[in-house]
Amino acid sequence: MSSSSLIRSDVQPSPAPSPPQPVLPLTVAAVVASVIGIALMVLAAVELRNFNHHGVVSTIIGVVLVLLTLYPLWPTLRSIGAGRERARLLQDGKLVAARRSAARGREDAQIGMGYAVASVVVALLLLMVLANSAHGNGIAHTFFSSSAWRQSFSQMLPAFWINIWVALIAQVLVLIFGLLLAVMRMLPGRAGAPLRRIAIVYCDVFRAVPAIVVIYLIVFGVPLAAPGLTKISPTLLGVLALTLTYSAYVAEVYRAGLQSIHPSQTAAARSLGLSYFQTLRTVLVPQAVRRVIPPLLNDFISLQKDTALLSIAAIGEALLTATIWQAKLFNLSPVTLAAFFFIIITIPQARFVDYLINRDASKRAGG
Structure with missing residues (x-):
């Protein structure tokens, strides 16, 4: 018997292919x-x-x-x-x-x-x-009565406008004050230690205290503590309370963005003769702001929703107006209408945040 026939006899036949699974x-x-x-x-x-x-x-x-x-x-x-x-x-x-x-x-x-x-x-x-x-x-x-919606809509819409402009003003102030707090937390050396500690204490306190408590203390406490300020609108005091609360959160977002920049860029800027504040203004802050836009927008969505907390201070925004109508009609549909208003304005913001995140991920992947 030849060697080729021996080799062929030792080869095991391959198993028959199985039929495809039934549909x-x-x-x-x-x-x-x-x-x-x-x-x-x-x-x-x-x-x-x-x-x-x-x-x-x-x-x-x-x-x-x-x-x-x-x-x-x-x-x-x-x-x-x-x-x-x-x-x-x-x-x-x-x-x-x-x-x-x-x-x-x-x-x-x-x-x-x-x-x-x-x-x-x-x-x-x-x-x-x-x-x-x-x-x-x-x-x-109980929650979706079209009759209750029709009766309350004419007052609910202008009341919701208060929520919108309060959020817009507070967002601008939070951007500025939050960046200031972040810079204070990152001041270098022993000279910056006192301001660093103040910024740390501020952020820890206002992140720990609920926003509704801050609103209550500011709106009702400021006129009592300073009678000369009684002419200030409670709505503006509500803007101040939201600004104090959310500046602590936004400061941490800024700080995370600043710390994400490689230290070599700071070293290069300082080696060119730039001061610490010039380095922040021209090198670090512009890059950090671009990186933290998505989390900043997430915080602003939360800020938009938390404007409803102003109702505890008898500020005539959407939720307070809805509760008045709810008591008048013995129906919760006006409150649901207020929720729809917030949904309409916050969902596009959330989708825009997703778009920014996906675009940033695509750029990092080289797409």
Whole structure:
């Protein structure tokens, strides 16, 4: 027997390739989830129509929701076609093509399943919100009464303008005062030690005390402690309280940005003859500000929301106006309207922060 035949006899035959996984189980699950989602959404549409007393708008919204719930059936039908194609290709012995078809069918079935489950979740939430609303109670009537919104809107909108301009003024002051605190915390040498300690104590205290306590102390305490300042508007005192609180947080953001700059840049600037403050102004601060814009905007979003705390000082902003209407109507829908106002103004800011973060990450990755 030749050596070549011995070698061939020792070679183990490779195992037969396994057929691709079937598509049918995922497809059946997607169909079941789609049918459940459609049924629940139809019930939710009926409840919505009853809640709005058979109104045209609620009917249109319900029809649109039901039509959107039909979308999972489309990828599910594609997965059925891919499953049939898989079976046909297996019969023809085209294993690779069958694998591709099966993978495509499973992906379509998973897409249909994902959208169907989302439809079920949305429909269940709508049913929970709309339960018993046709009888004058329930979540929808308590929190989302269109009648209460219409009655309170004319006063809620100008009241929310107070929240906006208070936040804008406080943000400008916080940017300036927070940067000053950050510079104080980073003063070098023994000469800067007293100011460093003052800045540290300030940041520790105002980060520890709740903003609502600071507002209460400033708005009510300043006129009592200094009678000559009683003519100052409580709203301006509220701006001062928010500025004192958020400057402590923003100072830490600034400091983190300054410390993130490599020490070699400071050394290079000082070697060129720049003083410490010239180095801060021309080298460190411009770079630090660019780096800390996303966290600064996050703090400003929180500041925008915390303007609602001014209601404890009887300042006529959105929340106080909403609580007055809530007491008048015995319904919490005006408070929900105030929440919608804050959502409308803060969500675009949050998306802008995400955009800045993603853009910065793309630049660092070389994209």
